[in-house]
Amino acid sequence: MQLRINQTTYEVDADADTPLLWVIRDDLGLTGTKYGCGLAQCGACSVLVDGAVVRACVTPVAGVVGREITTIEAVEADAVGKRVVSAWVKHQVAQCGYCQSGQVMAATALLKHTPHPSDAQIAAAMVNLCRCGTYNAIHAAVHDVAAAQENA
Amino acid sequence: MTKSRLATTLGCFALLCLVIAAVLAWYVTRTPASPFAAQASAAPPDPALVQRGEYVARLGDCVACHSLPEAAPFTGGLKMATPLGAIYATNITADRATGIGAYSLADFDRAVRHGVTPDGRRLYPAMPYPSYAKLSDDDIRALYAFFMHGVSPAAQANKPSEIPWPLNLRWPIALWNGLFTDPAPYPAKPDQDAQWNRGAYIVQGPGHCGSCHTPRGLAFNEKGLSEASKTYLAGGLLDGWYAPSLRNDPNTGLGRWNEADIVSFLKHGRNRHAVVYGSMTEAFNNSTQFMSDEDLGAIAHYLKSLPGDPSRDGPAWQYQASELSAASSAPGAHTYVSRCATCHGLDGRGQAEWMPPLAGATSALAREDASAINITLNGSQRIVAAGVPDAYRMPAFREQLSDREIAEVLSFVRSTWGNHGGAVEAKAVGKLREHTGPASSNPIILQMR
Known part of the structure; x- marks a missing residue:
């Protein structure tokens, strides 16, 4: 089957029910997307499919054929994604960093859909888990991007 | 005069009670008839019969209750909670001391189809003999061959049940059996085709689908053992799960499924409507996926012949989009x-x-x-x-x-x-x-x- 990932078309040989995450990491070597819980609970494996955030560990690969997939490796090709990464660096959000690629993808999806999210909307969308507890820094960075967009 | 009449009346009454008690005692301890009673145990059977018996054991999902993951196959031990107290599945390997190695074919038949052990004790109907009663003589013979010659005998003493006296008296179960079970094997319906009859046989007999999917009455009896009852397979609540209707109810049953959907569900564990979960996972993992395509097709064919009941099921579901x-x-x-x-x-x-x-x-x-x-x-x-x-x-x-x-x-x-x-x-x-x-x-x- 053919997959569109980061503006590139890949020929993939996988069973229909293979989780997208295994294809991305093991078959294509795009290891920026992380395996966390495998149960759609933590969000470490978040990627964008047609601009919406999905958890790659519970996404059967057959379901994303013909759709546009974006992983952390290409998030800066997106204008909003680029600003999110800059804000992440500015606020030094990452501590151990394992969950952060998923956090960046979730924040990018939120800000593309809702450029000026309220606190409640941020809390509702940023449900990825972070064992270092970087939640306050994440909130600050998301607010920063939203404010910058307002000024731009 | 009055005194002697009273004595006569009392005497008659006492005699009557005695007769009733004697009949009752006979009834609750009698050994049910078995077509195999006169047959002596034969030499080791044809391997094909053992293999056939293994398949019947798959249809019946014997392993689900009579095995534990860490123990030797069929040595029992599974704890089952009942309203009266816990009971434990028994060792049904051919071990002579702790299993069923000493059972003749007739003994085995009486246990499986009628819930009666060789010493006349009644089994609890946690053993689905009300369904297994419908097994054919041929399948009983094959099943016996499998347990005697296909399963390794393993010594494992049975655990006593935890039901306290006097609730642990077994003889009242004989009365329950008289009221709620039908001891006859499945009778093929001449007005239905062979596929339908095969499906009905598996569903009602070895598959014992009704054990979970048929609602139960006050005496914990299944409210129907065949399609003759409108509540047969109409959905039941058991062990914290609701086993849905298997009739053509569009909401709570199989009304929106076609025969291929049912086959896929039982063979692969999933279809476009649902994925196996709850107690059905055990039935799928250990039983239905091992059934032949013909048998699965027959089951689907039979189930699709059971009419739904709009008064129970309500108006049919239709998708309504919702912005989220x-x-x-x-x-x-x-x-x-x-x-x-x-x-x-x-x-x-x-x-x-x-x-x-x-x-x-x-x-x-x-x-x-x-x-x-x-x-x-x-x-x-x-x-x-x-x-x-x-x-x-x-x-x-x-x-x-x-x-x-x-x-x-x-x-x-x-x-x-x-x-x-x-x-x-x-x-x-x-x-x-x-x-x-x-x-x-x-x-x-x-x-x-």
């Missing part, structure tokens, strides 16, 4: 979006046949909310199809969501996309939380040899 986003404010909607939608979809339609839709799901349409609550609290067991554990399974949310949050998200699911199962109360969640535990994340496959 992370900002949805309805109680439960936010939990759904953040916890459930990644798999089950913002539109409630799931993902192909891998993650089941909740829109139109039986658990979201049935009045009984036990399955919806149970699967949310405890998650699903691993489905192992053709030796491969499933890639996706429902996680347990008991540690993450409170009773109220689960009640809210389920009330939301059961009232969105056209679902009309109705609200779930936090109290009901709390009650099931106490009586259940999380599903194991390890694949559990019981070996038969």
